[in-house]
Amino acid sequence: MALSRDEIREGMSDILEEVAGVNPDDVADEKSFTDDLDVDSLAMVEVVVAAEEKFGVKIPDDQVANLKTVGDAVSYIEKG
Protein backbone atom coordinates (compact mmCIF):
# COMPACT_ATOMS: atom_id res chain seq x y z
CA MET A 1 0.00 0.00 0.00
CA ALA A 2 1.29 3.44 -0.90
CA LEU A 3 2.51 5.60 1.95
CA SER A 4 0.59 8.73 2.91
CA ARG A 5 2.18 12.18 2.73
CA ASP A 6 2.41 12.22 6.54
CA GLU A 7 4.24 8.89 6.58
CA ILE A 8 6.68 10.06 3.91
CA ARG A 9 7.30 13.34 5.75
CA GLU A 10 7.95 11.42 8.96
CA GLY A 11 10.45 9.17 7.13
CA MET A 12 12.15 12.25 5.66
CA SER A 13 12.31 13.79 9.10
CA ASP A 14 14.14 10.71 10.45
CA ILE A 15 16.59 10.86 7.54
CA LEU A 16 17.20 14.58 7.98
CA GLU A 17 17.87 14.11 11.68
CA GLU A 18 20.28 11.23 11.12
CA VAL A 19 22.15 12.57 8.08
CA ALA A 20 22.16 16.31 8.69
CA GLY A 21 21.28 16.75 12.37
CA VAL A 22 18.02 18.54 11.62
CA ASN A 23 15.61 18.91 14.57
CA PRO A 24 12.43 16.93 13.67
CA ASP A 25 10.31 19.82 15.06
CA ASP A 26 11.66 22.04 12.26
CA VAL A 27 10.55 19.73 9.43
CA ALA A 28 7.47 20.95 7.52
CA ASP A 29 6.41 21.01 3.87
CA GLU A 30 7.23 24.66 3.29
CA LYS A 31 10.75 24.46 4.78
CA SER A 32 13.64 24.93 2.33
CA PHE A 33 16.44 22.37 2.72
CA THR A 34 19.14 24.97 2.08
CA ASP A 35 17.74 28.16 3.60
CA ASP A 36 15.72 26.86 6.57
CA LEU A 37 17.24 23.50 7.50
CA ASP A 38 20.90 24.26 6.70
CA VAL A 39 21.30 21.16 4.52
CA ASP A 40 24.27 21.87 2.21
CA SER A 41 24.65 20.42 -1.31
CA LEU A 42 26.63 17.34 -0.23
CA ALA A 43 24.35 16.63 2.75
CA MET A 44 21.45 16.87 0.27
CA VAL A 45 23.04 14.00 -1.70
CA GLU A 46 23.20 11.95 1.50
CA VAL A 47 19.54 12.74 2.21
CA VAL A 48 18.59 11.70 -1.34
CA VAL A 49 20.58 8.45 -1.17
CA ALA A 50 18.97 7.58 2.18
CA ALA A 51 15.51 8.44 0.78
CA GLU A 52 16.11 6.19 -2.24
CA GLU A 53 16.96 3.28 0.07
CA LYS A 54 14.10 3.94 2.48
CA PHE A 55 11.32 4.53 -0.04
CA GLY A 56 12.55 2.42 -2.97
CA VAL A 57 12.49 5.33 -5.44
CA LYS A 58 15.07 6.70 -7.88
CA ILE A 59 16.02 10.37 -7.54
CA PRO A 60 18.53 11.19 -10.31
CA ASP A 61 21.10 13.99 -9.81
CA ASP A 62 19.34 16.25 -12.33
CA GLN A 63 16.15 16.07 -10.22
CA VAL A 64 17.86 16.89 -6.93
CA ALA A 65 18.10 20.60 -7.79
CA ASN A 66 14.29 20.71 -8.18
CA LEU A 67 13.72 19.44 -4.65
CA LYS A 68 13.94 22.78 -2.88
CA THR A 69 11.56 22.16 0.02
CA VAL A 70 10.53 19.21 2.18
CA GLY A 71 7.14 19.33 0.40
CA ASP A 72 8.87 19.01 -3.02
CA ALA A 73 10.65 15.86 -1.83
CA VAL A 74 7.48 14.40 -0.28
CA SER A 75 5.56 14.97 -3.53
CA TYR A 76 8.36 13.43 -5.64
CA ILE A 77 8.48 10.31 -3.43
CA GLU A 78 4.65 10.12 -3.32
CA LYS A 79 4.55 9.92 -7.14
CA GLY A 80 7.16 7.15 -6.89
Next chain:
Amino acid sequence: MSVNGSRVVSVGHYQPEKILTNDDLAKMVDTNDEWIVSRVGIKERRIAAEGQKVADLAIEAARQALENGGFTAADIDMVIVATVSAKDLCPNTACRVSDALGIGAPAAIDINTACSGFEYALAQADMAIRTGATRRALVIGAECLSAVTDWEDRSSCVLFGDGAGAVVVEGTDDPELAISPVLWGSEPSMSDVIRIEEDVPFIKQAGQTVFRWATTQLAPLIEQVAERAGLKVNELAAFVPHQANLRIIQGIAKRLDFNDDCVVAEDIVYSGNTSAASVPLALSKLVQSGKVASGAPILLFGFGGGLTYAGQVIRCP
Protein backbone atom coordinates in the same frame (compact mmCIF):
# COMPACT_ATOMS: atom_id res chain seq x y z
CA MET B 1 64.92 -13.19 -13.89
CA SER B 2 61.30 -13.04 -12.90
CA VAL B 3 60.13 -12.97 -9.29
CA ASN B 4 56.85 -13.95 -7.66
CA GLY B 5 55.95 -10.49 -6.50
CA SER B 6 57.05 -6.98 -5.67
CA ARG B 7 56.91 -4.85 -2.56
CA VAL B 8 57.18 -1.23 -1.52
CA VAL B 9 60.51 -0.78 0.27
CA SER B 10 60.67 2.97 0.89
CA VAL B 11 58.56 6.13 0.70
CA GLY B 12 59.16 9.86 0.37
CA HIS B 13 57.23 13.05 -0.23
CA TYR B 14 57.61 16.74 -0.95
CA GLN B 15 55.29 19.72 -0.53
CA PRO B 16 56.04 23.31 -1.57
CA GLU B 17 56.80 25.75 1.25
CA LYS B 18 53.95 28.16 0.58
CA ILE B 19 50.90 27.46 2.78
CA LEU B 20 47.55 28.80 1.59
CA THR B 21 45.11 28.95 4.52
CA ASN B 22 41.34 29.28 4.43
CA ASP B 23 41.72 32.85 5.73
CA ASP B 24 43.99 33.57 2.74
CA LEU B 25 41.27 32.24 0.42
CA ALA B 26 38.65 34.41 2.14
CA LYS B 27 40.60 37.43 0.86
CA MET B 28 40.43 36.11 -2.72
CA VAL B 29 36.84 34.81 -3.06
CA ASP B 30 33.57 34.96 -1.11
CA THR B 31 34.24 32.19 1.43
CA ASN B 32 35.37 31.64 5.02
CA ASP B 33 37.14 29.11 7.22
CA GLU B 34 33.95 27.69 8.77
CA TRP B 35 32.32 27.17 5.35
CA ILE B 36 35.36 25.38 3.90
CA VAL B 37 36.01 23.17 6.95
CA SER B 38 32.37 22.10 7.24
CA ARG B 39 31.97 21.36 3.49
CA VAL B 40 35.29 19.71 2.60
CA GLY B 41 37.33 19.41 5.82
CA ILE B 42 40.38 21.26 4.48
CA LYS B 43 42.28 23.73 6.72
CA GLU B 44 45.20 24.55 4.45
CA ARG B 45 46.97 23.48 1.26
CA ARG B 46 50.44 23.96 -0.27
CA ILE B 47 51.02 25.97 -3.43
CA ALA B 48 54.02 25.68 -5.74
CA ALA B 49 56.35 28.65 -6.08
CA GLU B 50 56.39 30.72 -9.27
CA GLY B 51 58.11 28.63 -11.94
CA GLN B 52 58.00 25.39 -9.91
CA LYS B 53 56.65 22.63 -12.16
CA VAL B 54 55.22 19.14 -11.63
CA ALA B 55 58.65 17.66 -12.42
CA ASP B 56 60.31 19.79 -9.72
CA LEU B 57 57.95 18.41 -7.08
CA ALA B 58 58.35 14.85 -8.42
CA ILE B 59 62.16 15.13 -8.29
CA GLU B 60 62.15 16.14 -4.61
CA ALA B 61 59.73 13.37 -3.58
CA ALA B 62 61.74 10.80 -5.56
CA ARG B 63 64.99 11.99 -4.00
CA GLN B 64 63.45 11.48 -0.53
CA ALA B 65 62.23 7.97 -1.38
CA LEU B 66 65.71 6.98 -2.63
CA GLU B 67 67.43 8.44 0.44
CA ASN B 68 64.98 6.86 2.89
CA GLY B 69 65.61 3.43 1.35
CA GLY B 70 69.37 3.90 1.09
CA PHE B 71 69.24 3.66 -2.71
CA THR B 72 71.23 5.48 -5.36
CA ALA B 73 70.28 6.35 -8.94
CA ALA B 74 72.12 3.23 -10.16
CA ASP B 75 69.63 1.01 -8.28
CA ILE B 76 66.66 2.18 -10.38
CA ASP B 77 65.74 0.90 -13.85
CA MET B 78 62.15 2.14 -14.14
CA VAL B 79 60.51 5.50 -13.37
CA ILE B 80 56.75 5.95 -13.59
CA VAL B 81 55.10 9.30 -12.87
CA ALA B 82 51.36 9.62 -12.38
CA THR B 83 50.15 13.14 -13.07
CA VAL B 84 47.16 14.93 -14.54
CA SER B 85 48.65 18.43 -14.36
CA ALA B 86 52.00 18.26 -16.18
CA LYS B 87 51.82 21.02 -18.78
CA ASP B 88 54.83 19.94 -20.84
CA LEU B 89 53.91 17.31 -23.41
CA CYS B 90 57.52 16.34 -24.18
CA PRO B 91 59.76 15.24 -22.58
CA ASN B 92 57.55 13.44 -20.12
CA THR B 93 57.96 14.03 -16.39
CA ALA B 94 59.61 10.63 -15.84
CA CYS B 95 62.51 11.62 -18.14
CA ARG B 96 62.90 14.97 -16.35
CA VAL B 97 63.02 13.18 -12.98
CA SER B 98 65.49 10.58 -14.25
CA ASP B 99 67.79 13.24 -15.70
CA ALA B 100 67.75 15.33 -12.52
CA LEU B 101 68.54 12.35 -10.30
CA GLY B 102 71.12 10.82 -12.66
CA ILE B 103 69.15 7.64 -13.28
CA GLY B 104 70.94 6.20 -16.31
CA ALA B 105 68.63 4.42 -18.75
CA PRO B 106 65.32 3.62 -17.04
CA ALA B 107 62.03 2.70 -18.64
CA ALA B 108 60.45 6.17 -18.24
CA ILE B 109 56.68 6.43 -18.35
CA ASP B 110 54.05 9.06 -17.50
CA ILE B 111 50.55 7.86 -16.80
CA ASN B 112 47.35 9.89 -16.61
CA THR B 113 44.35 8.37 -14.93
CA ALA B 114 43.82 11.51 -12.85
CA CYS B 115 43.26 10.86 -9.14
CA SER B 116 43.78 7.09 -9.41
CA GLY B 117 47.07 7.51 -11.30
CA PHE B 118 49.39 6.40 -8.51
CA GLU B 119 47.59 3.07 -8.04
CA TYR B 120 47.62 2.40 -11.80
CA ALA B 121 51.34 3.27 -11.88
CA LEU B 122 52.12 1.05 -8.89
CA ALA B 123 50.30 -1.84 -10.59
CA GLN B 124 52.33 -1.36 -13.77
CA ALA B 125 55.59 -1.35 -11.80
CA ASP B 126 54.47 -4.51 -9.97
CA MET B 127 53.76 -6.27 -13.28
CA ALA B 128 57.05 -5.12 -14.84
CA ILE B 129 58.99 -6.48 -11.87
CA ARG B 130 57.08 -9.78 -11.84
CA THR B 131 57.88 -10.42 -15.50
CA GLY B 132 61.56 -9.67 -14.98
CA ALA B 133 61.51 -6.65 -17.30
CA THR B 134 62.33 -4.36 -14.37
CA ARG B 135 64.44 -4.84 -11.25
CA ARG B 136 63.59 -1.82 -9.13
CA ALA B 137 61.12 0.98 -9.88
CA LEU B 138 60.52 4.50 -8.66
CA VAL B 139 56.76 5.22 -8.67
CA ILE B 140 55.74 8.84 -8.21
CA GLY B 141 52.50 10.82 -7.99
CA ALA B 142 53.03 14.56 -8.55
CA GLU B 143 50.69 17.47 -9.18
CA CYS B 144 50.58 21.23 -9.54
CA LEU B 145 46.82 21.55 -9.43
CA SER B 146 47.19 25.26 -8.62
CA ALA B 147 48.05 25.72 -12.31
CA VAL B 148 44.71 24.23 -13.42
CA THR B 149 42.55 25.80 -10.70
CA ASP B 150 40.05 28.57 -11.45
CA TRP B 151 40.96 30.97 -8.64
CA GLU B 152 37.72 32.91 -9.16
CA ASP B 153 35.46 29.86 -8.65
CA ARG B 154 34.80 29.66 -4.90
CA SER B 155 33.25 26.20 -5.14
CA SER B 156 36.42 24.61 -6.55
CA CYS B 157 39.44 26.75 -5.67
CA VAL B 158 39.20 25.84 -1.98
CA LEU B 159 39.76 22.17 -2.79
CA PHE B 160 43.09 21.80 -4.54
CA GLY B 161 46.77 21.82 -3.65
CA ASP B 162 50.23 20.92 -4.96
CA GLY B 163 52.57 18.13 -3.84
CA ALA B 164 54.25 14.86 -4.63
CA GLY B 165 54.82 11.43 -3.11
CA ALA B 166 57.04 8.57 -4.22
CA VAL B 167 57.83 4.95 -3.43
CA VAL B 168 60.57 2.50 -4.40
CA VAL B 169 59.36 -0.96 -5.44
CA GLU B 170 61.50 -4.09 -5.82
CA GLY B 171 61.02 -7.82 -6.25
CA THR B 172 60.20 -10.27 -3.47
CA ASP B 173 59.56 -13.97 -3.34
CA ASP B 174 57.76 -13.65 0.00
CA PRO B 175 54.02 -13.76 -0.74
CA GLU B 176 53.31 -12.21 2.67
CA LEU B 177 55.04 -8.98 1.64
CA ALA B 178 53.95 -8.80 -2.00
CA ILE B 179 51.69 -6.11 -3.41
CA SER B 180 48.27 -7.68 -4.05
CA PRO B 181 46.80 -8.00 -7.56
CA VAL B 182 45.37 -4.62 -8.51
CA LEU B 183 41.65 -4.02 -8.86
CA TRP B 184 41.34 -1.38 -11.54
CA GLY B 185 38.58 -0.08 -13.75
CA SER B 186 36.58 2.91 -14.89
CA GLU B 187 33.14 4.40 -15.51
CA PRO B 188 33.65 5.92 -18.98
CA SER B 189 29.95 6.81 -19.23
CA MET B 190 30.69 9.40 -16.51
CA SER B 191 33.56 11.01 -18.46
CA ASP B 192 32.01 14.48 -18.29
CA VAL B 193 31.72 14.56 -14.52
CA ILE B 194 35.31 15.77 -13.84
CA ARG B 195 37.09 17.72 -16.57
CA ILE B 196 40.22 19.74 -17.36
CA GLU B 197 39.79 20.47 -21.06
CA GLU B 198 41.55 22.54 -23.67
CA ASP B 199 38.80 25.14 -24.01
CA VAL B 200 38.33 25.50 -20.22
CA PRO B 201 41.74 24.57 -18.79
CA PHE B 202 40.56 24.46 -15.16
CA ILE B 203 39.27 21.60 -13.02
CA LYS B 204 35.48 21.55 -13.40
CA GLN B 205 33.40 18.93 -11.66
CA ALA B 206 29.79 18.02 -10.94
CA GLY B 207 30.28 17.91 -7.19
CA GLN B 208 27.04 16.21 -6.21
CA THR B 209 27.43 13.49 -8.85
CA VAL B 210 31.01 12.76 -7.83
CA PHE B 211 30.03 12.74 -4.15
CA ARG B 212 27.17 10.31 -4.77
CA TRP B 213 29.37 7.99 -6.88
CA ALA B 214 32.19 7.99 -4.35
CA THR B 215 30.05 7.47 -1.26
CA THR B 216 27.72 4.83 -2.72
CA GLN B 217 29.69 2.86 -5.35
CA LEU B 218 33.24 2.56 -4.03
CA ALA B 219 32.90 0.68 -0.72
CA PRO B 220 32.12 -2.67 -2.45
CA LEU B 221 35.11 -2.18 -4.78
CA ILE B 222 37.37 -1.53 -1.80
CA GLU B 223 36.12 -4.76 -0.20
CA GLN B 224 37.12 -6.53 -3.45
CA VAL B 225 40.62 -4.99 -3.26
CA ALA B 226 41.02 -6.53 0.20
CA GLU B 227 39.65 -9.87 -1.06
CA ARG B 228 42.26 -9.96 -3.82
CA ALA B 229 44.88 -9.66 -1.09
CA GLY B 230 43.26 -12.56 0.80
CA LEU B 231 42.15 -10.21 3.56
CA LYS B 232 38.97 -8.92 5.12
CA VAL B 233 38.56 -5.18 5.52
CA ASN B 234 38.72 -5.58 9.32
CA GLU B 235 42.22 -7.06 9.03
CA LEU B 236 43.70 -3.87 7.56
CA ALA B 237 46.13 -1.78 9.62
CA ALA B 238 45.53 1.33 7.51
CA PHE B 239 43.37 2.70 4.70
CA VAL B 240 44.81 5.37 2.42
CA PRO B 241 42.14 6.52 -0.03
CA HIS B 242 42.47 9.37 -2.52
CA GLN B 243 42.19 12.57 -0.50
CA ALA B 244 39.28 14.12 -2.39
CA ASN B 245 37.16 15.62 0.36
CA LEU B 246 37.05 14.70 4.07
CA ARG B 247 33.31 14.02 3.83
CA ILE B 248 33.91 11.56 0.98
CA ILE B 249 36.64 9.79 2.97
CA GLN B 250 34.38 9.57 6.03
CA GLY B 251 31.37 8.62 3.89
CA ILE B 252 33.28 5.69 2.37
CA ALA B 253 34.80 4.65 5.71
CA LYS B 254 31.32 4.58 7.29
CA ARG B 255 30.31 1.85 4.84
CA LEU B 256 33.34 -0.35 5.54
CA ASP B 257 33.83 -2.67 8.49
CA PHE B 258 37.26 -1.43 9.65
CA ASN B 259 38.50 -2.47 13.07
CA ASP B 260 38.89 0.33 15.63
CA ASP B 261 42.70 0.36 15.30
CA CYS B 262 42.69 0.82 11.52
CA VAL B 263 44.24 4.20 10.64
CA VAL B 264 42.25 6.09 8.00
CA ALA B 265 44.48 8.69 6.30
CA GLU B 266 43.07 12.22 6.49
CA ASP B 267 46.00 14.19 5.12
CA ILE B 268 43.52 16.25 3.10
CA VAL B 269 43.08 18.50 6.15
CA TYR B 270 46.58 19.93 5.66
CA SER B 271 47.24 19.24 1.97
CA GLY B 272 43.93 19.64 0.13
CA ASN B 273 43.12 17.45 -2.86
CA THR B 274 46.35 16.76 -4.77
CA SER B 275 44.91 14.24 -7.27
CA ALA B 276 47.49 11.54 -8.17
CA ALA B 277 49.86 12.82 -5.49
CA SER B 278 47.39 12.47 -2.63
CA VAL B 279 47.80 8.75 -1.86
CA PRO B 280 51.63 8.56 -1.98
CA LEU B 281 51.81 11.83 -0.04
CA ALA B 282 49.47 10.56 2.69
CA LEU B 283 51.16 7.13 2.63
CA SER B 284 54.63 8.61 3.08
CA LYS B 285 53.49 10.71 6.05
CA LEU B 286 51.70 7.71 7.57
CA VAL B 287 54.75 5.45 7.27
CA GLN B 288 57.03 8.15 8.70
CA SER B 289 54.62 8.71 11.62
CA GLY B 290 55.41 5.19 12.83
CA LYS B 291 51.69 4.51 13.45
CA VAL B 292 51.73 1.39 11.26
CA ALA B 293 54.01 -1.56 11.99
CA SER B 294 56.41 -2.80 9.34
CA GLY B 295 54.76 -5.60 7.36
CA ALA B 296 51.21 -4.56 8.31
CA PRO B 297 48.65 -4.36 5.47
CA ILE B 298 47.75 -0.94 4.05
CA LEU B 299 44.98 -0.63 1.47
CA LEU B 300 45.50 2.07 -1.17
CA PHE B 301 42.53 3.22 -3.27
CA GLY B 302 42.47 5.96 -5.89
CA PHE B 303 39.37 7.28 -7.66
CA GLY B 304 38.44 10.30 -9.72
CA GLY B 305 38.54 11.84 -13.18
CA GLY B 306 37.61 9.52 -16.03
CA LEU B 307 35.94 8.29 -13.93
CA THR B 308 38.70 5.83 -13.02
CA TYR B 309 39.57 3.83 -9.93
CA ALA B 310 42.27 1.42 -8.78
CA GLY B 311 43.51 -0.10 -5.55
CA GLN B 312 45.79 -2.67 -4.01
CA VAL B 313 47.08 -3.77 -0.63
CA ILE B 314 50.74 -3.14 0.17
CA ARG B 315 52.74 -4.07 3.25
CA CYS B 316 54.14 -1.22 5.32
CA PRO B 317 57.87 -0.92 4.53
